[in-house]
Amino acid sequence: MTHAEQQEAAARRIVAMPARFPAPRMWWAMFLVALGLLALFLVSVAVLFVRGPGVWGNNIPVAWGFPISNYIWWLGIGHAGTLISAMLLLVGQQWRNSLNRFAEAMTLFAVMCAGLYPILHLGRPWRFYWIAPYPSTMGVWPQFKSPLTWDFFAVLTYLIVSVLFWYIGILPDLAAARDRAKARRWQIFFGLGALGWRGSAQHWHRWQQSYRLTAAIAVPLVVSVHSEISLLMAAGPVPGWVSTVFPPYFVLGAAFSGFAVVSMLTVWLRAMLRLETLVTQRHLDMLGILLLATGLMTAYGYLAELFTAAWAGGREAETMWDRFVGPYAWSYWGAVILNFAPLQALWWKRVRVAPVALFLIGLSVTIGMWLERYMLLVSSLYRDWLESSVGLFHPSFWDWSLFAGTLGLFLTCFLLFIRFLPVISAFEVREAALEDAHG
């Protein structure tokens, strides 16, 4: 078989996968675990709603705790999907075709998990819509100077654009799956999703336009959304937060953590669904390089933060010193070591193309970036201005259970996605293969 034929065969397999799933037992095992965690999520939310945010470890001074740090973490993860999919589409990197679909799905589910947190975090979550500008009978608008109001717009915009981008991208494959489906229920399921796609030249023309346009909107959103998230902290007069390096630092950290999760998902799906033909060593290599590059940029952010703290002196420097040696030093050094030490192995191509190594490094960075979000939030809040208001934060059981629950939510959605929808953009793979063969 030629390369093009192999690709063609693989693409057919992808489209047929929902109907003939290759690893049903493994999938069921994982799905049960994910459902268990999802149940934990529901229990945690119920307990939270019945009793109030006091079930968490938050206090005064650490009024924000797990919900906000997890929110930032989840949203950061989401950004990698958009970057891989939209940015690489715009710059014509066709190798992205093997990764973009599930990376986009990851974005969607991560943004979902992220978006739930600020609502759950509220003292009165049933009033969350008051952040939205709508002509209420009270005649009160949101307070537009607040970074939380900007946050509302940023996350909502990002969610809508991500959904659109993902859906537009998957349309042709939904049509292909519809055409190939044997069972009536699959035909209806995919038929509804395909919105009457017939693959005419006109369709393809319109599709190209809208897909690229959405991509062009999505890429700057990655920058604006996470810059905005950083302003939640940077806009407050809290030593350790109020720093102009925060927006780029957060964006790079977000991409970094996202690529780490994409690497893990890639290795996992490649092994479970036997996608070696489509997801080749080259893809692993490229992911490794992206991870290394964004990691080094994030490290630069750390250095820039150190520099500004040392340069500003006073409370900024005290907070920095406190991060080195204070009660939350474990989170600072944990972040530094997990983010940047194993990362250095990626300088070698042998490591980059080794799936297990790439997975482990991705895991290390994912945990490291979680520690970083936690450290930035808690180590600044627990000791800000007055010595008298120093107070430690200890996460409670319900803090952890809600976090584990959102992992369950993510995994459940993601597993349903790989079970019922084409995980790789088959038509783009085919298009690229054809262009290769004839070009």
Add this chain to the structure above:
Amino acid sequence: MSGERPLDDALSALHGQSGRAFWRSLDDLIQRPEMRARLAREFPALAGSAGDWRRRDILKCLGGALAIAGLDGCERAPDEDALPYVEQPEGEVPGVARLYATAVEMDGVAQPVMGKTRMARPIKLEGNMRHPASGGATDAFTQAALLGLYDPERSKAPLFKGDETDWARVDAAMAGLRATFDRTGGAGLRLVTGPVGSPTLLRQIGDMLARWPQARWHIWSPLPRRTRALRLESAQVVVALDDDLIGAGPFQTYHAKGWGERRRGYQAGDGSALLFVAEPSPTITGVTATDRLVAREDRIGALIAALESRIDTGRMPAGLNSREADWIETVAAALERHRGAGRLALGAHHPAALHRAVRRIGALLGHAEAEEDRGVAQDLSALIAEMEGGAVQALMMLDVNPVFANPGFAAAMAKVPETIHVGLHADESAARCRWHLPLAHALESWSDGRCADESVTIIQPLVRPWLAVRSRHAVLARLMGDDRLDRAIVRATWDLDDARWRAALIDGRIADAAASPAPVPVPANRSEGAEPPFPAADADGLSVVIRPDPCIWDGRYAPNPWLQELPKPMTKIAWGNAIHVSPALARERGLKNEDVVRLRVGDRSVEGPVWILPGQQRDTILLHLGHGRTRGGRVAKGVGFDAWPLWNAEGPVAIEKRDRTERIASTQHHFAMEEDEFVRFVNAAADTLPQEPPRATFFPSQKSSPAWGMAIDLDLCIGCNACVVACVAENNIPMVGKEQVAMGREMHWLRVDRYYQGSPDEPKHAFQPVPCMHCEDAPCEMGCPVNATVHSPDGINLQVYNRCIGTRTCSAYCPYKVRRFNWFDLTGGDPPELRAARNPEVTVRSRGVMEKCTYCIQRISAARIEAKKEDRPIADGEVVTACQAACPTQAIVFGDTARPDSAVAQRKADGRDYDLLREANTRPRTTYQARIRRGDTT
């Protein structure tokens, strides 16, 4: 009943039927013949009538029932407790508060207050501004007395052997006792009371002892105490030797008021205000001192001897270390410079010989106070011996709890045939008594009392008791066969005509002393206990110092959550006590905060967690009494450990570390103020802080009139916590309990921070009350996404509870961390009694919203409305915040900063004025005046 269930049968008849056969109504069902038959069997009286009702009959019957109900109404006397607002009672205006002058008592010393009632509910106590003993100020205990009135765990009815009974039965039993004592002359009757200041009670006890000469009266005060207040307002120099003069206790308000007056005089350039303190463990008096000497408790004797020698002969005796010698020299020089204008005070727990020495020094310096001013703590050993010997036939305990404080008392009580406890709570002593009689709270009974300034005040009720309780006067009167009501009993003590009686009630004091009843002769059969041994101390080992808890005293306030949750001034520990050690001792023994240790003194021991207290003498171990109550109700249950077992213990002192820790709920964990200048200092009264140019800002400055602002003089603040409890009472602040306080979720809108500077062994301390700063450029307002915290036109940082969605951004951004969050529904589960105690002018906050100090905006609104009605601006001093009103030293001033003549504007114009966290550039409306290190001008 036969067990047949007619309805079931009728229903079972319907089984298997459908459509039209299904019954349409119960009437339908009841008309079935089988149903009627069963009905006739079950209820023959109804059988004829059921279903025969016609509309007309029903209407007739209804009319008849109404008429009969009306007849019933004619016979009943109107319920005197009810206030029908359909027709407004004369003089009662809904929404307008009424003030009544009254008092609450502590250790026989009346604290004159103005009780504020709304719709006949007492909701707040303010100091009686017309009374010289308070000048409008109060202490924390007095503020919390309001909650004591509403305490849902107060005794509701008399108990006999632990079972509820009624007063009729009590009266019958009392009549029996009366007959016996009339026969025997009161042989075997023992009355135990606390210190008594009420002239009426003294008169009643005098009458009782005259009628029953064989009876004995034991005045029992568990703690050694001061019996007379010092006049500090005229003292240029005060020397307090291990005496917490302005600390918690019955004379706190009076002493602090006097100190504040003197200190303000000094600030204005009039004379000196020097306070010298020598003490083993830091107290708020020590913190306030211009020169504090850390001295072991058993060094006080040597210091007094040295001072006497130095003043008498001019020679400094040997045996003092250089720090002590310097201190004595400074003290002696100051006393000599201000001959006749000094005050010497020695802790009441020190032996009589030392008190005599102190009076000798006073005499040398021409001080007026020459008489004994302390009461020795009575141990009840004589009474216990009598009880064990079977000499006691009846024991009556009037508002005291000796079982808790005396380990041997309970066992001895078992030998007494008749035991009666009269108290607010069914406490440890009540549990051992045959009878427990519920006592009326001071705020719901008639009485009288003697204030700190020796004047007499009439205690009038703010509300009629809603429980089956009696006042102490009524209980004694009934025992003596006198059925008069409280008011008549109290009135009988005073030879006042109606006009003067009314005036005394309105003013809260009896203007002329002539009306005072003849002083009750000290009963000859009063029992005076022996002088207790001096508390445990090894010659050169450890010294154990046991003091009443600054918040719950000897345990009597343990059921009061406002006081339990009040952070102790020096340690900021709430809900419980600790074994306090010095930093040096902790280092030496390897102790950390919250490590549990067993503290042994001789053969007795207690176990509790360690708390390190900077400024405590190296070998001194401090314990607080009052915790570890076994029958303190739900509030006090399981809080702290009981330190009474070590009271008067003798023998070697040892600390053994246990391998466990116990959580201590402290609201402040870091006290060291290194280079940060949260509390700033100047050297002398005329000094000013370095003037700094205003910081750059691109926000417009807020110009409004009025522009509310507050000034807190840290030189006057003594950290007494009165403001904190006043704020709680005024603003319906919920209490959260130990666990939540330990997590950092206390709700106090106003906190008092405590800092120290310098070495932990002998640091300089300072207090700083921190309410909301009402910043002009408030970070919280910028952070809130829903406009729930906004600025008012008159410069107040408002919190709009019903707009708040609880993002907590405002708190994260607040540099002062003064915002409090309702992590749970903290108020919904309150019992009705506590709901009644709430201030109706202040919103009760729900779950999930942020709250904070409002500058008592309800009081501002009230003043604004009054001013508008009279078409005038709000006068300076018209708005008094709750914290300001309570403050005994007048450290807090509030008003319109836009008016240059206002008191607050003048305070802020002082060179000592500064912004807390000026570098945050929030332009706070609350500012502070720096502390002054010195107390004299030379």
